[in-house]
Amino acid sequence: MLTTTPHSSQVDVAIVGAGIIGVTCALQLARQGRRVVIIDQQPAGQGASYGNAGHMATEQVFPIADLSILKRLPAMLLDPMxxxxxxxxxxxxALPWFTRLLLNLRQQPFQRSVAGIRSLNEGSLPAWQRLLDSIGKRSLLREEGSLLVYERADSRPSLDGLQQRLREQQVAVExxxxxxxxQSAPQLSEHLCGGLFFPQTGHVTNPYLLLxxxxxxxxxxxVQFLRQQVTGAQLLQEGVHLTLATGTLQASQVLLACGAHSAPLTAALTGKKVPLDTERGYHLMLPREQGRLPFAVTSLERKFIMTPMAEGLRLAGTVEFAGLRQPANMPRAWQLQRLSQGLFKQPLDVAEATPWMGFRPSLPDSLPIIDRVAEGRVLLAFGHQHLGLTQAAVTAEHIGRLAALPVTVLPQQALPELTSYRLARF
Structure with missing residues (x-):
């Protein structure tokens, strides 16, 4: 760990953000011969990456909302749980962000979002396999699939419709x-009617240990880690100048990978005001629930996920739009335990359970920004909403390709497959 500000000549790439996106990109760029420093005001992995659901959600190829959100708006405003x-x-x-989200629900932009999410997700699990094999940590990834269960007979048409839409997107589903x-999850309640199994998904046994x-x-x-707050940024002729809480740093390139906090620095370096908001996500960790499930299980009706981990069972899910400044509404985390009631033959043991809340970075078209701008001086990797863990390794590979391009080569020409994730779409 760095204890002093590095000299500019020692830094090729300064990465702002020590979440799962930032550290995977750091590994990729260092392997390409770059001298890299990661900067974050928190210890590495203490943001949204710490408390994610651990699910490699490659099956989730649809945007975070559809037209039904209009009918749900009154409940969204009135039901705190x-x-x-x-x-x-x-x-x-939030109104301008939601307006843009609704505009993206029109057929053409919606299909563009689906194609963009699907493209990243299709490469996500293979990218993680390559990364974990390369560092000898493949055991952290369990590839037993995942299950979406339903409880009510009247939910079957909705489930069948989802299965059909997923098959149209070439998502493996049974x-x-x-x-x-x-037979596969005998501790689940016998009252469950069935579900959809996704064989090409998996989960991480400890997201923080993975990071x-x-x-x-x-x-x-x-790669060096500097625990500092970045308070400002400025483009130089041959690089980027970062103002830190206690000093300055200059680098040939900067990568902004600070999740829901990326908008101010993006504006400072590019002049672009990105419509970035946060889906506040909650989890409840149950340390006494070892071995309850063989794979991640999601409830169709209750809309939350349960993931088996080395340290217990993690209940996660729900989306809350309340910004970055309001304190956590921890009753929402405890609500996850109430949602689990009736899904198992025996109730879950909540003794010593711990609640958590984190900020998931979300853009109104549900696609991240993965780009290189400002004549190659600025790299961008943020806005992955609830798919940050899933898409981290493949994002790192894309950032590596973008960083390797000569300054004279435009990314949209050399890497047209990344067009959907460009900053210029806003």
Whole structure:
């Protein structure tokens, strides 16, 4: 770990953000011979990457909302414990973002978003396999698939419709009846009607350990970590000048990978005001629930996920729009335990359970920004909404390709497959 500000000549790439996107990109760039420093005001992995659901959600190829959000808006405003909540005090600030989200639900932009998410997701699991194999940590990734269960017979048409839409997007999906669910996850309630099984998904046994192991691998290639707050940024003729809380730093390039906090620095370096907001996500960690499930299980009706981890069972999910400044609404985390009631033959043990909240960075078209701008001096990798863990390794590979382009080569010409993720779309 750095204890002093590095000299400018020692830094090729300064990465702002030590979440899973930042550290995977750091490893990729260091392996390409770059001298890299990661900067974050928190210890590495203490943001949204710490508390994610651990699910490699390659099956989730649809945007975060569809047209049904219009019907749900009153409940979003009035139900503080609902699965999708908009704090009414935050409504004036959120209104421009939601307006853009609704415009992106029109057929053409919606299909563009689906294609962009699907493209990243299709490459996500292979990218993680390559990364974890390269650092000898493949055991952190379990590839037993995942299951979406349903409880009510009247939910079957909705489930069938989802299965059909997923198959149209070439997502591997199987219908399981109640007996198949019981055979594979015998601790689940016998009252479940069945579900959809996704064989080409998986989960991570410890998201924080995954991040620290990737960071350790990056550090073995010379990557340094500087615990500092970046308070400003300015383009120079041959690089970028960063103002820190206690000093300055100059680098040939900067990579902005600070999740929901990326907008101010993006504006400072590019002049572009990105419509970035946050889906506040919650989890409840149950340390006494070892071995309850063989894979991640999501409830169709209750809209939350349960993931088995080395340290217990993690209940996660729900989306709350309340911005970056309001304190966590921890009753929402405890609501996850109430949502689990009735899904198992025996109730979950919540003794010593710990709640958590994190900021998931979200753009109104549900696509991240993965780009190189400002004549190659600025790299961007943020806005992955609830798919940050899933898409981190493949994003790092794309950032590596962008960083390797000569300054005279435009990314949109050399890498047209990344066009959907360009900053210029805003």
């Amino acid at each position: 609902g699965p999708l909540r908009l704090d009414w005090k935050y409504l004036p600030q 219908f399981w009846d109640a007996q198949q669910v019981q 620290t192991d990737v960071l350790a691998a990056a550090q073995s290639y010379g």
